[in-house]
Structures are given as C-alpha cells and as structure tokens.
Amino acid sequence: xxxxxxxxxxITPQGILPPKNYLIKDGIFTASTSHEEVVDESIDCSKLYxxxxxxxxxxxxxxxxxxxxxxLDTLGRVLKVSGFAKAVVLPNNHPxxxxxxxxxxxxxxxxxxxxxxxxxxxxxxxxxxxxxxDILDLHAxxxxxxxxxxxxxxxxxxxxxxxxxxxKFDGILFDHSYDPLISMFGQMHEGAISTQxxxxxxxxxxxxxxxxxNLEILRYxxxxxxxxxxxxxxxxxxxxxxxxxxxxxxxxxxxxQLIFSDADLMGFDSNYxxxxxxxxxxxxxxxxxxxxxxxxxxxxxxHQPQDLDAKQVExxxxxxxxxxxxxFLPALVSLSAELPWExxxxxxTTGPAQVLGLPxxxxxxxxxxxxxxWEYNSQSNESLSFNHPWWNTTLKGKVKYMLGKGMFxxxx
Amino acid sequence: xxxxSTRHLLGIKNITAADIELIFQTADNxxxxxxxxxxxxxxxxxxxxxxxxxxxxxxxxLSFELAEKRLSADVINFSSSNSSVKKGExxxxxxxxxxxxxxxxxxxxxxxxxxPHFLSKHIQANIVNAGDGTxxxxxxxxxxxxxxxxxxxxxxxxxxxIIGDILHSRVALSNIFCLQKLGAEVMVCGPITLIxxxxxxxxxxxEQDVMKALRWCDVANVLRIQLERQQIKYFPSLREYSLYFGxxxxxxxxLDKEIVxxxxxxxxxxxxxxxxxxxxxxxIILQQVExxxxxxxAVLYLLAGGx
Numbered sequence: 070x071x072x073x074x075x076x077x078x079x080i081t082p083q084g085i086l087p088p089k090n091y092l093i094k095d096g097i098f099t100a101s102t103s104h105e106e107v108v109d110e111s112i113d114c115s116k117l118y119x120x121x122x123x124x125x126x127x128x129x130x131x132x133x134x135x136x137x138x139x140x141l142d143t144l145g146r147v148l149k150v151s152g153f154a155k156a157v158v159l160p161n162n163h164p165x166x167x168x169x170x171x172x173x174x175x176x177x178x179x180x181x182x183x184x185x186x187x188x189x190x191x192x193x194x195x196x197x198x199x200x201x202x203d204i205l206d207l208h209a210x211x212x213x214x215x216x217x218x219x220x221x222x223x224x225x226x227x228x229x230x231x232x233x234x235x236x237k238f239d240g241i242l243f244d245h246s247y248d249p250l251i252s253m254f255g256q257m258h259e260g261a262i263s264t265q266x267x268x269x270x271x272x273x274x275x276x277x278x279x280x281x282x283n284l285e286i287l288r289y290x291x292x293x294x295x296x297x298x299x300x301x302x303x304x305x306x307x308x309x310x311x312x313x314x315x316x317x318x319x320x321x322x323x324x325x326q327l328i329f330s331d332a333d334l335m336g337f338d339s340n341y342x343x344x345x346x347x348x349x350x351x352x353x354x355x356x357x358x359x360x361x362x363x364x365x366x367x368x369x370x371x372h373q374p375q376d377l378d379a380k381q382v383e384x385x386x387x388x389x390x391x392x393x394x395x396x397f398l399p400a401l402v403s404l405s406a407e408l409p410w411e412x413x414x415x416x417x418t419t420g421p422a423q424v425l426g427l428p429x430x431x432x433x434x435x436x437x438x439x440x441x442x443w444e445y446n447s448q449s450n451e452s453l454s455f456n457h458p459w460w461n462t463t464l465k466g467k468v469k470y471m472l473g474k475g476m477f478x479x480x481x
Numbered sequence: 482x483x484x485x486s487t488r489h490l491l492g493i494k495n496i497t498a499a500d501i502e503l504i505f506q507t508a509d510n511x512x513x514x515x516x517x518x519x520x521x522x523x524x525x526x527x528x529x530x531x532x533x534x535x536x537x538x539x540x541x542x543l544s545f546e547l548a549e550k551r552l553s554a555d556v557i558n559f560s561s562s563n564s565s566v567k568k569g570e571x572x573x574x575x576x577x578x579x580x581x582x583x584x585x586x587x588x589x590x591x592x593x594x595x596x597p598h599f600l601s602k603h604i605q606a607n608i609v610n611a612g613d614g615t616x617x618x619x620x621x622x623x624x625x626x627x628x629x630x631x632x633x634x635x636x637x638x639x640x641x642x643i644i645g646d647i648l649h650s651r652v653a654l655s656n657i658f659c660l661q662k663l664g665a666e667v668m669v670c671g672p673i674t675l676i677x678x679x680x681x682x683x684x685x686x687x688e689q690d691v692m693k694a695l696r697w698c699d700v701a702n703v704l705r706i707q708l709e710r711q712q713i714k715y716f717p718s719l720r721e722y723s724l725y726f727g728x729x730x731x732x733x734x735x736l737d738k739e740i741v742x743x744x745x746x747x748x749x750x751x752x753x754x755x756x757x758x759x760x761x762x763x764x765i766i767l768q769q770v771e772x773x774x775x776x777x778x779a780v781l782y783l784l785a786g787g788x
Binding site for chain 1: 494571572573591593594595596598599613614615616617648651654677678679680682683
C-alpha cells in the first residue's frame with residue numbers, strides 16, 4: 070500500500086523543511102521523487118507538521134497490579150494517540166519489573182502496540198535499594214535500562230556497584246536522584262508558597278546533593294548514568310559541568326515541570342502533587358536554559374496515572390503523580406512560545422535516542438497539527454485516569470497520524 | 482459593611498482586614514452578652530452545626546460548642562482521633578453522611594493541611610476551619626488579636642513576638658496573617674530547626690535569642706512545643722529547650738517594660754512557659770479563652786448571614 074502525504078512540513082533538529090510531498094510505502098517513510106507515483110490514498114498535510122516518531126523516556130502503566138489506573142492496553146493507545154513511537158515504561162508495578170517473567174509479560178502485552186516498548190527493569194529487588202536483581206539475566210532478555218524507577222537509588226554503595234556492573238554490556242542506569250531523608254514528609258517545593266500554606270517542603274537541597282554525590286560516584290566508577298526528571302537550577306549546573314568534563318551523563322526533565330509551578334498549589338489541588346515537586350521560577354528558567362544548551366537531553370511525559378480515589382482526598386493522603394501523554398503536544402505548543410520547534414523536536418527524537426544509544430528510526434513518523442483545538446474530557450481521553458489540571462479544558466495541538474512498526478494510523 | 486467577604490472561614494489569609502474588624506465589632510457585642518445573667522441569644526435558632534474533629538481537642542471544641550449553644554444553634558459532635566481515611570471512609574463521605582442529616586454549618590479540625598479547603602469544593606455547608614494540620618487556625622488568631630486589642634487598645638503599630646515551635650504551629654501562621662493585616666509588626670523566635678526556612682518571605686523578623694525577642698516586643702505569644710506533630714527530632718531535649726527557649730517570671734522582670742504574655746494553650750508548664758510567668762499579672766491567657774467564645778460566636782453568626 071502506498072500513501073501520499075502532500076505539502077507536509079518536516080521538523081528536524083536542524084530546522085523546519087519547506088512543504089514537500091512524501092510517501093509511506095509498505096510502512097516505510099520516504100520522500101516522493103516522482104509526480105507519477107501510483108498511490109492508493111493521498112492525504113493533504115498542508116496544515117500539518119511531522120517529525121520522526123517521538124520517544125518518551127518515562128511513563129508508567131498501572132498494569133500489572135493497578136490495572137484500574139492504566140492497563141497496558143490503554144497505555145498502548147494513549148502512547149499512540151499522543152505521538153510516541155517508542156517509550157520507556159517505568160518498572161514500579163505490582164510486581165515490579167525485576168525478573169524474566171515480568172519482562173516476558175510486558176513484551177507479550179505490548180506486541181500489538183504501534184509504539185515500541187523499551188524495557189526498563191529495577192536494579193534492586195522490589196526497588197528497595199538493597200539486593201540486586203539478576204541484571205545480566207534480565208539483559209539477556211533485552212533489558213538495557215536499569216534503575217529503581219520512581220524511587221532513587223539512594224544508597225551510595227548500590228549506586229557505585231550498579232554503575233560498575235552495568236559496564237559489562239553498556240547498560241544505562243536511569244536514576245531519579247533525590248535524598249529521601251531530606252525530602253521526608255515534604256508535600257511540595259520548599260519556598261515562600263509552602264511557608265504560606267503550612268506544608269513541610271522538599272528543599273532543592275534534596276536533589277542537589279544527590280546529583281552531586283552521584284556525579285562524584287560516576288567520576289570514580291565510569292559507566293553510564295542518566296538523571297531522570299531533573300528539577301533544580303543547581304543540578305542543571307552540576308550536570309552541565311559534568312558534561313563539559315566528559316562524564317558519560319545525560320538528563321531529562323518532565324514537560325509539566327516547565328508548564329506549572331509551586332504557585333499552582335495555592336488551591337490545594339492534589340493534581341499538582343507530584344514527585345519531584347513543582348518548583349519556582351528560578352528553577353524553571355534554569356531547566357529551560359539546560360534544554361537550550363544541551364545539558365538536558367530529553368523532555369519526558371512522566372505519565373503517572375492515579376485514579377480519582379487516590380487524588381480526591383486530603384492533600385497529604387493524595388498519591389503523587391500527574392498524567393502527561395495526551396497533554397504532551399499541547400504542552401509542547403505552550404512551550405513553543407519560548408523555545409523553537411526544532412529544539413522541542415530534538416528533545417523528543419534525537420535527544421532521547423542518544424540517551425538510549427539508539428539510531429534514529431526513519432520508519433516512524435508523528436504527524437501533528439499544532440493549531441487544532443480539542444476538548445480534553447471523558448470523550449477524548451484514552452487513559453483510564455484523568456489526573457491532570459487541564460482536565461475538562463480546551464487544549465491546542467493534536468496528533469493526527471502515526472507511523473510505527475509498519476502500522477499507519479489516523480486519529481480523529 | 483455588615484457581611485463577611487466569604488461564606489467559609491478557611492483561613493485568615495483568605496479574609497480582609499475589614500472582615501476582621503467586622504468580626505471584632507460583632508465579638509464586642511457578644512462579649513457583652515456573655516457577661517449578662519442570661520447569656521443566650523436566639524440568633525442561630527434552627528441552624529444546625531456539626532463539630533467534626535478528626536484531631537484531639539479540648540478547649541477549641543468546647544469553645545465552639547459553647548459559642549454555638551449561646552447562639553441557640555442545634556449542635557452535633559463527631560470526634561475521631563484517626564482520620565476518616567484510616568478507617569476506610571473518605572473525608573467527603575464522612576462529612577456528606579453528617580450533612581445528610583440536614584446540617585447547615587461544619588466546624589472542622591483535621592490533621593491534614595488544606596482539608597477544609599478541599600472539603601469546601603465538595604460540600605454546600607458553610608465551613609469553619611478549627612485547625613488544619615500545620616496550616617491555619619483562624620479563630621485562634623482572631624481571638625489572639627482581639628485580646629491584644631482589648632489589652633492594648635489597638636493592634637496596629639504593636640510589636641508581637643511569636644515564640645516557640647513555629648514550624649508545626651497553625652497558630653503562628655494564622656497569627657502572622659492576622660496581625661499583619663491589622664498593622665502589627667511580627668517576629669518569630671525559637672530554635673532555628675523549628676522555624677520554616679522561608680518564613681522571612683512572609684515579612685516577619687526572625688530571632689533565635691529569646692531575651693532579644695522579649696526586649697523587642699510589646700506582646701509575647703508563646704507557643705506549645707508540638708511534640709505530637711514532630712515526626713522527627715528537632716532539638717536535643719525538653720530540658721535544653723526550657724533552659725534556652727523557655728520564658729519565666731525572672732526574664733519578664735528583667736525587662737525595662739511590662740510586656741503582655743499570651744499562650745494558646747494547653748501550656749507545657751515548665752517547658753515553654755514557667756508557672757510563675759503563666760500565672761503572672763502580665764499574662765492574659767485566661768482572657769484569651771474567654772474571648773474565644775465571643776469571637777467564635779461572631780464568626781458563626783456572620784457566616785450564617787448575620788441576621
């Protein structure tokens with residue numbers, strides 16, 4: 070089957086190409102070289118933009134264990150309609166992804182997805198930060214990314230030995246670095262807002278000292294470390310310096326950290342309760358700067374579904390987390406007011422591909438309309454959860470078509 | 482103006498100086514009523530108020546209940562030292578069950594910051610926050626400021642030192658908001674581990690030396706050490722705390738002026754305040770308790786529409 074995409078503007082990290090005609094021939098995306106090509110269908114893309122398929126380095130499923138929050142089937146659908154051709158799914162389920170069984174389960178459940186699942190297993194049993202999982206055995210099943218997911222590897226000895234052990238197969242340690250003791254009992258970013266609200270805060274220090282410590286360990290061990298959901302000005306500076314020194318380190322940031330801030334918690338809306346917490350303007354500015362100068366390699370959805378019962382309770386009992394997939398493009402559209410599209414696309418294509426050590430796949434494509442408005446509500450929601458402050462609002466930016474694993478799909 | 486700008490009293494932060502002044506004027510009238518032989522008025526007849534306390538309380542609950550009864554309201558009480566969540570029922574369900582019995586107003590104390598704000602989005606009844614975790618305790622701040630006004634004539638221009646466990650205190654935060662709205666200067670004093678790091682963003686002074694705080698202030702509002710809310714250790718021992726942060730009569734007498742001593746109670750005697758200081762002529766602790774009833778009557782009356 071041959072599809073013609075006419076007048077499509079392709080965005081690459083190098084720039085936005087002028088409108089051109091392209092073909093998708095038997096699931097492969099190519100530039101159209103001839104006007105006489107016989108096509109089965111032609112799609113007018115004059116209002117649309119496209120890039121190679123997007124990559125998300127951090128999203129979460131409810132399944133196994135909390136299927137009512139997000140099943141692997143719904144996660145597959147949400148990823149697809151949100152434009153992601155490849156996704157790293159966090160291992161913190163019940164049970165956690167830590168043996169061949171869970172890996173095989175994930176592989177089999179995601180087989181029919183348009184999105185390619187990138188395997189991520191915990192590095193310690195039950196993500197408790199103590200005994201190692203069978204790392205080499207898991208690698209033999211195709212796992213290259215290890216880390217305790219939503220939990221930091223806070224024990225320095227575990228961090229050191231993991232970075233050493235993973236070097237046997239160029240494995241990557243994904244870590245959301247923060248000090249759990251300094252963050253203990255904290256409900257939000259520590260600052261003027263938490264003081265007014267009477268909340269115990271999570272100081273920037275919790276992340277700063279942990280990133281600093283982990284960089285020192287990396288300097289000692291060598292290996293490959295990826296910081297997830299970096300969130301403070303100081304840690305951006307530390308990673309920038311480490312990259313200059315040539316340390317093998319990369320970083321990502323949750324897109325919603327750039328959209329919301331701690332001031333949004335003034336109304337006690339638990340949808341804003343997330344880990345790491347929403348911080349203030351100074352940190353946000355540093356994160357934006359980090360994206361611009363390449364300190365931060367990727368934007369992630371950090372999609373963490375929570376059901377209504379987990380959120381519609383007193384703030385300190387509410388489970389942390391925000392979903393972020395279907396709102397991802399609208400968030401990109403919002404950020405495009407201050408960051409060029411080329412840079413935004415880099416942070417969800419070549420940037421995360423480099424983090425994963427993978428070549429960019431030209432057999433994936435995300436086609437989107439940055440201008441289209443749509444209602445984010447129970448009719449349009451593909452997730453089982455709706456824990457996002459934008460719920461029941463009008464959003465701008467919609468993914469229209471996806472190409473992945475040889476499948477081409479259109480979304481209304 | 483005869484009405485509040487809000488239909489709930491969730492915190493002092495959300496109300497205006499004019500609201501506070503209206504509450505004080507109304508409380509003046511009710512205080513006069515409370516000193517009559519017949520202390521009861523029919524203002525809230527046919528109004529039903531539920532006192533829902535998810536945290537232990539003696540004086541605040543009694544004070545609210547008495548205020549409600551003096552206003553002729555019908556009163557029901559619900560107390561549970563555990564949160565509803567821990568019992569398997571959500572807060573909304575618990576309160577809605579009570580409201581199904583046709584309750585007009587809810588007075589709620591809860592250990593969670595923002596619990597009354599959360600509830601206000603889900604129920605129709607008027608809500609009075611009787612303390613939410615380490616956030617606000619608005620009626621305490623109102624009665625404190627009312628007592629200062631009564632003792633010193635005015636709150637504006639006065640220097641108030643809040644001394645003790647600021648980090649775990651909802652009284653401190655509500656007092657800061659209230660006193661500043663009324664034009665007072667506020668200082669907080671205590672071990673630095675018990676003072677929120679960013680407290681100066683609220684426009685208050687910070688002092689670690691109790692004697693310096695006492696020399697600076699016109700009023701010392703001494704707070705309880707909230708051992709029950711301290712999840713980890715913040716200072717070495719109560720003995721050391723009382724030696725370096727406690728206030729006694731000798732310290733008060735060493736000052737070249739007579740300051741007013743307040744405490745929201747219950748006092749840890751011999752820890753933050755010695756008995757000779759608590760019971761001295763400079764203390765207005767019992768007047769605070771008395772004023773509490775008048776202030777709560779005023780708040781309930783005004784929220785019910787002031788009719």
